Amino acid sequence: xxxDFFIRALIAxxxxxxxxxxxxxxxxxxxxxxxxxxxxxxALLGVTLAYSFxxxxxxxxxxxxxxxxxxxxxLQKKTNLPGDALLGLLAHSSLAVGLVVIxxxxxxxxxxxxxxxxxxxAVTTNDLIIIWLGGAIILLVLKLxxxxxxxxxxxxxxxxxxxxxxxxxxxxxxxxxxAIIAISIKMVGLLLITGxxxxxxxxxxNISDSPRKMVIFSVIGGLLSVIIGLFSSLEFNTASGPSIxxxxxxxxxxxxxxxxxxxxxxx
Amino acid sequence: xxxxxxxxxxLNNAGFRQNGKWLVExxxxxxxxxxxxxxxxxxxxxxxxxxxxxxxxxxxxxxxxEKYTNKIGxxxxxxxxxxxxxxxxxxxxxxxxxxxDDAIDEALNLTGVIHLKNKNLGNLSGGEFQxxxxxxxxxxxPELLVLDEPVQGVDYTGEIALYELIKKxxxxxxxxxxxxxxxxxxxxxxxxxVVCLNGHVCCSGxxxxxxRNNEYKTLFGEQASQILSVYEHNHDHVHSDxxxxxxx
Numbered sequence: 001x002x003x004d005f006f007i008r009a010l011i012a013x014x015x016x017x018x019x020x021x022x023x024x025x026x027x028x029x030x031x032x033x034x035x036x037x038x039x040x041x042x043a044l045l046g047v048t049l050a051y052s053f054x055x056x057x058x059x060x061x062x063x064x065x066x067x068x069x070x071x072x073x074x075l076q077k078k079t080n081l082p083g084d085a086l087l088g089l090l091a092h093s094s095l096a097v098g099l100v101v102i103x104x105x106x107x108x109x110x111x112x113x114x115x116x117x118x119x120x121x122a123v124t125t126n127d128l129i130i131i132w133l134g135g136a137i138i139l140l141v142l143k144l145x146x147x148x149x150x151x152x153x154x155x156x157x158x159x160x161x162x163x164x165x166x167x168x169x170x171x172x173x174x175x176x177x178x179a180i181i182a183i184s185i186k187m188v189g190l191l192l193i194t195g196x197x198x199x200x201x202x203x204x205x206n207i208s209d210s211p212r213k214m215v216i217f218s219v220i221g222g223l224l225s226v227i228i229g230l231f232s233s234l235e236f237n238t239a240s241g242p243s244i245x246x247x248x249x250x251x252x253x254x255x256x257x258x259x260x261x262x263x264x265x266x267x
Numbered sequence: 268x269x270x271x272x273x274x275x276x277x278l279n280n281a282g283f284r285q286n287g288k289w290l291v292e293x294x295x296x297x298x299x300x301x302x303x304x305x306x307x308x309x310x311x312x313x314x315x316x317x318x319x320x321x322x323x324x325x326x327x328x329x330x331x332x333e334k335y336t337n338k339i340g341x342x343x344x345x346x347x348x349x350x351x352x353x354x355x356x357x358x359x360x361x362x363x364x365x366x367x368d369d370a371i372d373e374a375l376n377l378t379g380v381i382h383l384k385n386k387n388l389g390n391l392s393g394g395e396f397q398x399x400x401x402x403x404x405x406x407x408x409p410e411l412l413v414l415d416e417p418v419q420g421v422d423y424t425g426e427i428a429l430y431e432l433i434k435k436x437x438x439x440x441x442x443x444x445x446x447x448x449x450x451x452x453x454x455x456x457x458x459x460x461v462v463c464l465n466g467h468v469c470c471s472g473x474x475x476x477x478x479r480n481n482e483y484k485t486l487f488g489e490q491a492s493q494i495l496s497v498y499e500h501n502h503d504h505v506h507s508d509x510x511x512x513x514x515x
Contacts, residue, residue: 029352151362154348161322161341161413162363208353209387 006234008128009120009187013226013244015131016184016196019138021219023180024201025211026173027194029153034084035072036194038091040181042068043190044098047115051108052101058130058182065178068094073174118189118241120233127186134183138176145169150211189241199248200225206255221251273299274335275411275443281320281330290316292329293467296460298411298443303434303457305446307477308464309486314447315344317464318413321445336411340404342397344415344447354388356380356399364407374406375399377432379425393420401429405436412436412444426450430457451491 027036046061053060068090075086102110114122142149145168152159152166159166181193188196200221201214208214229244236243275298282292291313298304298321306314319325321332322341348354360371375381378398383391391399397420404412414433418426434457437444446458462471463483470480477483483491 029349031349031351147363147365154352154354154359154362155343155346157319157322157324157343158341158346159363160324161319161343162339163323163337164363205351205353210353210355210358212358214353 005121005123006230008123008125009230009240010227012123012128012131012187013230013240014223015128015135016180016187017200017222017226018219019135019180020184020196021200021222022139022142022215023176024197024222025204025215025218026149026153027177027197028201028205032177033194033198034087034091036177036181036197038072038087038094039065039068039177040185040190040193041091042094042098043181043185043193044115045094045101046182047185047190048098048101048105051110052105056130057186058127058134061185062178062182064094065181066175069174069178113239114189115185116189116191116241117239118185118187118192118244120187120230120240122186131183131187134179138179138183141172142176145172149173187240188244189239192241192245195245195248196222196225199245199252203248203252203255206252207258221248224251272335273301274333275300276321276335276445277333278317278321279331279333281317281328281332283316283320283325283328289466291320291464291466294320294330294462294464295468296462296471298445300410300443301437301441302459303437303444303446304460304462305448305458306462306464307448307451307487308469312464313466314464315415318415318445318447322413336409338407338410340407340409340412342400342404342412342414342417344419346400348388350389355385356383356388356391357385359388359399360403360406362403366406370406370408374402377405378402378429394422394425397421398425398429401432405440408440408442410440410442412442414444415447416449417446418448418450433457451487 027033042065043061046064047057049055049064050057050060072086072090075081076083079086081089102112111119148159148164148166148169151162151164152169156166180197181190184193184196201218203221204214204217208217225244225248228247228250230240232238232247233240233243277297278294281294283290284292294313294317296304306317308314316325320328322339323332323334356375357371360366360374371384372381375384378401380395380398380402383395383399388396388399397418401414401417404414417433418429421429433444433446436442437457458474460471461474461477463469463477463480463486465486469482469486470477472480
C-alpha cells in the first residue's frame with residue numbers, strides 16, 4: 001500500500017515520539033527550550049564532522065551536543081554572563097561554524113534543507129535500529145533518574161536535603177537531551193527538534209492536572225503529530241519536519257479550546 | 268563533642284560563607300533520636316543556614332557535618348514551586364519517596380488537610396500549603412525532621428495543634444527534630460535543647476539555661492526571658508540519665 005520509505009519513516013517517527021513525550025515534559029517544566037535549541041543547532045557541526053570523517057551521524061551529533069552542553073556548564077561557572085546570553089552565543093556560533101565547515105566540504109553534496117527540516121526519504125533501516133535502540137536506552141535511563149529529576153524540578157533544596165542527588169540527575173538529563181537530538185535529527189531536522197519536544201508537552205499541559213497525565217498526553221500528542229504530519233507530508237509533498245510540527249501546533253490549538261471551555265464552566 | 272549511636276546529625280564547628288560574608292560560623296550542635304533541638308535567634312542570625320548545613324544543601328562549608336541517617340524529612344522556610352508543573356497535593360506527597368496511600372492519608376489527616384488531597388498545589392492558601400509541607404515531611408516516617416518555621420501562616424489554634432503534633436511525632440516515631448521558630452512561647456514547652464544563634468552560637472542549653480543567660484537577655488530583651496521562665500513550672504517531664512523522658 002505504501003512505499004517502504006514511508007513505512008520506515010512512520011516507524012522512526014513513532015519511536016521518536018515515544019521518547020520526546022516524557023523528555024519534552026521535563027523541557028517545559030525545567031524551562032529548557034532554549035537549551036534544547038542550542039544543543040540542536042550545534043548538531044549541524046556534528047553532521048558535518050560525520051561526513052568529513054565518515055562517522056555515524058547520530059553518534060557524531062551526540063558527541064558534539066554533549067560537548068556543547070559541557071562547554072555551557074563551564075562558561076556558566078567561569079563568566080558572569082546570564083544563561084540566555086551564553087545559550088545564544090553557543091547556539092549561533094555552533095550553527096555558524098557548522099555552515100562554514102560545510103562551505104569547505106565542497107567534495108560532498110549536502111542537502112541543507114534536509115538537515116535543517118528533516119527528510120523522510122533519508123531514513124534507512126539502520127536509522128530505525130538506532131532510533132529504537134537509542135530511544136529504549138533513553139527511556140530506561142530517564143526512568144532510573146525520574147524520582148530525583150522530578151523532585152529537584154519541583155524544589156531543588158527538598159531533593160538535595162532528602163538525599164536524592166539532584167545534581168547527578170541533572171547531568172544525566174543533559175546527556176539524554178543530546179541523545180534524543182542525535183537520534184531524531186534526520187527525521188525532524190535540527191531547526192525543529194525542540195518543537196517536537198515542546199509543543200506536544202505544552203499541549204498536554206493545557207489538558208492535564210497531574211504530572212503523570214501530562215506525560216501520557218504528551219506522548220499521545222507526539223504520536224498523533226508524527227502520524228498526521230507524515231501522511232500530509234506524503235500527500236502534499238512537504239518536508240517531514242515542518243509537517244509534523246504543524247500537526248502538533250494544530251493539536252495545541254485544539255487543547256486551547258478545551259481550556260476556554262473549562263474556564264467558561266468555572267464562571 | 269562525642270557521638271553515640273543515638274546521634275542523627277552532628278555539626279562540628281560548622282560555618283558557611285557566601286560572597287565573602289559569613290552567614291554563620293562556629294556552630295556545634297547535635298540532634299539525637301527522640302530529642303527536639305530548637306534554633307532561635309533574630310532575623311539574619313543564620314538559623315536557616317545552620318539547618319541547610321545540617322542537611323547538606325550547602326556543600327563548601329567550614330568545619331564538618333556527621334550525618335548518621337538518610338531518612339530525612341525537611342520543611343523549608345521558603346519554597347518556590349514552579350506552576351508550569353501540574354501538581355496535586357497527592358503527587359507532592361510522593362515527591363521524594365514512594366509511600367503507600369494509607370501513610371499519605373494518615374499524614375494528611377494528622378495535619379488536617381485530607382480534604383485537599385486532590386487539589387492542585389497552586390490553589391492552596393499559605394496556611395494550607397504549610398500543613399501539606401508538614402504532612403509530606405512526616406509521612407515518610409523520617410528519623411530526622413528539620414522544620415524551618417513550620418507553622419508560618421497557620422492560624423493561631425492550628426499553630427498550637429501543629430506544635431503538639433510535632434511533639435507527638437518526636438515521641439511516637441522516636442525521631443530527632445531540628446526546629447527553627449520565632450515563637451518562644453509555644454516552642455519552649457516541647458524543646459529539649461535550645462541553641463541561640465546570632466551569626467555564631469550565642470548560648471545553648473535547656474530552655475531554662477538559655478532564658479537565664481545574659482546574652483540571650485540582651486538579644487531578646489527581659490520580657491522574652493520571662494516568657495521562657497514561665498515554663499519552669501510547666502515542665503511535665505524530667506530526663507533520666509539514659510535520655511528517656513519520664514512524665515512527672
